[in-house]
Amino acid sequence: LKTVTYGTAPASFLATRCLRQLANENKIKYEHACRVITDDFYIDDLITGGEDVAEVVALRLQITSILRQGGFNLRKFGSNEISVLESIQGVGDKHVIKDDKDTKTLGIIWESKADIIKFEIDNEELDTLTKRNILRAISKIFDPLGLVSPVVISAKILIQGLWALQLGWDEEISENVGEIWTKFWGELQKVRALKIPRHVVLERFDYVELHGFCDASEKAYGCAVYVRSVYGSEVR
Numbered sequence: 001l002k003t004v005t006y007g008t009a010p011a012s013f014l015a016t017r018c019l020r021q022l023a024n025e026n027k028i029k030y031e032h033a034c035r036v037i038t039d040d041f042y043i044d045d046l047i048t049g050g051e052d053v054a055e056v057v058a059l060r061l062q063i064t065s066i067l068r069q070g071g072f073n074l075r076k077f078g079s080n081e082i083s084v085l086e087s088i089q090g091v092g093d094k095h096v097i098k099d100d101k102d103t104k105t106l107g108i109i110w111e112s113k114a115d116i117i118k119f120e121i122d123n124e125e126l127d128t129l130t131k132r133n134i135l136r137a138i139s140k141i142f143d144p145l146g147l148v149s150p151v152v153i154s155a156k157i158l159i160q161g162l163w164a165l166q167l168g169w170d171e172e173i174s175e176n177v178g179e180i181w182t183k184f185w186g187e188l189q190k191v192r193a194l195k196i197p198r199h200v201v202l203e204r205f206d207y208v209e210l211h212g213f214c215d216a217s218e219k220a221y222g223c224a225v226y227v228r229s230v231y232g233s234e235v236r
Contacts, residue, residue, distance in 0.1 A: 019072070030062045036048045117145075117196040118195060126185075147194075154184055
């Protein structure tokens, strides 16, 4: 059998193993492209980039060629640079994500044209305010980077309070606690308006610094890391 049969237990491993095999077979000719294949794939999603348009276009051509050897045909390309997308147009529009549409990169919403990260927030109100329903609503906020953690922590502290009250999973919470949740849920909708730049450093820089801060209280702890890039007298 020369193909990966999806649905079988080892299918995911075999597909990933095939990617690594292709990278090993081509690493002498395409060292950088093969390193990207090895390090920048997550299951069947590739997220990578380059210093300029020419590098990205060349990288796409090399990776596409390498993976085609194993029957992996890349499609649904997206980029914050229109000229990169234009270089792909010849292979058919179905292979390109339009720059006026939002896409998801590992579950995170990315508006490629503006090169920003956004959030989707469920605006459906809960029928019954119970510990189970509140926890379910909080869990729907997908934020692996922790960008809106300062907001979500309020809901998690509320959950702590519900545990302290020793409420059952499906026991309706008190009116006072319900008002706190309703206010939080209403304020949470403002997160939709957040537009966070994906690219956080200068296009060119002499050096980059990382500054970290952390603190804790009885209810929560947190940390924040800032990246500071410097190019001459320009600082971001």
